[in-house]
Amino acid sequence: MIYPSARSVVLTALGAPAALVIGVMMPQIWYVGLVWVVLLVMLTALDAISAKPPSSLKLELEAPPVTGVGAPFIATVHARFVRKDGSVSPRGAPRGVEIAAALGDRLDPSGSRRAFVPMVGGQAAFDMELTPNRRGPAEIASIWARWQGPLGLAWAQKHDQTQYEIAVTPDISPIYDEGVQLFLRDAAFGLIAQIERGEGNEFEALTEFQTGMDKRAIDWKQSARHLELLAKEYRTERNNHIVFALDAGRTMCEPIDGVPRIDRAITGALLTAYVALKAGDRASLFAFAGRPMLASPTVSGAKGFATIQRAAGAVDYGAEESNYTLALTSLSNQLHRRSLIVVFTDFADPTSAELMLRATGRMLQTHLVLFVIMRDAELADIAQGRPEDPADVSRAVAASALLRERAIVVARLRRMGAHVLEAPHDQIGTRLVDRYVTLKRRSLL
Structure with missing residues (x-):
């Protein structure tokens, strides 16, 4: 395609006043005023021919x-x-x-x-x-x-x-950048490399008590029998079941720092699943919005990570409100043993939060539940920012009310016995791995 440039149009327009003056002052040679226009048209055509086709x-x-x-x-x-x-x-x-x-x-x-x-x-x-x-x-x-x-x-x-x-x-770069480092870091503390022995519930053997060991592990009867201080060693449990429940409803599909919250949650879930599978535990993925959307098979071993990754990529964006009652009840019916359920969610109104609390109360009777909530820095900035006009005051009041309601829900979850992790979106993955390791160390899984 070839067409005139802005320079050609401007130069042609500049010739119009001269043509008008010639036409008024010397009407017998009015056609002389068109010479400029014809010349520019010819030059434009010549320029188009000279250009690379x-x-x-x-x-x-x-x-x-x-x-x-x-x-x-x-x-x-x-x-x-x-x-x-x-x-x-x-x-x-x-x-x-x-x-x-x-x-x-x-x-x-x-x-x-x-x-x-x-x-x-x-x-x-x-x-x-x-x-x-x-x-x-x-x-x-x-x-x-x-x-x-x-x-x-x-x-x-x-x-x-x-x-x-x-x-x-789903962004899996943190898995390769941070996953191996987190795994090796925890191995240094004996939580993964010495998986057979450590802090757990299953009795492994008796050993001589040494400085730094937990005094509650001392077996006083066996110590009296053998005339030396003996302590119990426990086997750190493996094969625990970790379920990553992803809320893909309307609130979780809103962007935070340019990326939907659900995608931030998927990245954190994949990072933790990678570490959990490396540690010998089992993992599965569950997604819901207005109804359950996806339930992946339970996998174990590092090779099972590909299955979790494919399932995470299939999680669609939902436009409806999340139905916590239906989703968490369906998830509970699928689980036949005590599991750690990691719920990635966000709540915007007291009604949905109340339904979530009721469904969580029933799950806590059997399972260990950990809620992961992304801290909304933008909402905090609006609430704490200095207002410049009346509209800013209204926004600050609304933001403060939302933050207050969220704090109330988080406090109620903790009183019920659920664990809550609230962190910035760029720290969700590493903070969740730390919490997973802490729960494992405390033998709560």
Whole structure:
């Protein structure tokens, strides 16, 4: 496609007053006023002919086929002028090209999606930093490139419909970056490397009491019989069942720092599941919104992590309110032994929180329940910020009321016997692993 540039239009418009004056003052030679316009049209046509033709420009997009939600990546558009044999043709190439891209709704650019890129040897490259904001197929639909002729009076444009699709999956980079480190860190304290012996409930053997051991482990009868101080060693339990219950309702699908809460929760759940499977425990995934959405099989061993990962990728975004009663009751009916149930959720109104409390009370009779709640820094900033106008005061009052209601619900959960972890979204994974290890150390699983 070839069309006039802004420079050509402005220069043509500047000739209009001169043509008007000639037509009024010397009507017998009125046609002289059109010379400027005709000259510019001819120069524009000449400029378009002199420019590199659109057919000689080749556009290529380089981007990863798979990426994690919330993980920035670079998509590079390569533009080069080529001959018929495919070799680069720098002769007559413009000084630079303007490149733009059409992005799908699941991709957020960190900068502009259009830029002027200088050409070197007939080639140019435009790097775009993109961040996926939701799981699913993300698309870079089209790429445009345009360049001017030598006089700058005409644009030549190339449009390439790439339809490049990127699969956005749960972000598992923390598993590889932090999972192994957390695993090795806990191993240093004897919680994983010495899994057979440690703090547990199953009696393992008698050993000589040493300084630093728990005095409650002393077996006084056996010590009197053998005339030496003996203590009991216990076997740290393995094969515990960890269930990660993900609330995928409307509230959890709202973004926090640009990424939906449910995706933040999935990342934390996958990190903890990786450590739990490495520690010899079993894990499964359960998702719900208005009704139960997904229940993965229970897996064990490091090889089972792929099953958990695939199940997490299949968790869809819900638009309805979460039904805690139906979801937690269905989950309880599926469990036939005491389990640790990690519930990732958020509550926005007292009614839904009350239903959640009732359903939790029934689960606590059999299972150990841990609620994971993301701290809302934006809501806290609104409540504590200095108001500038009456609207800010109203927002601060509403935010304070929501924070107060959340604190009341958290306190009631703790009084009922449930464990609650409230942390910033970027610390959910590591804090949850720490809490899991603490519960394991205290033999509460």
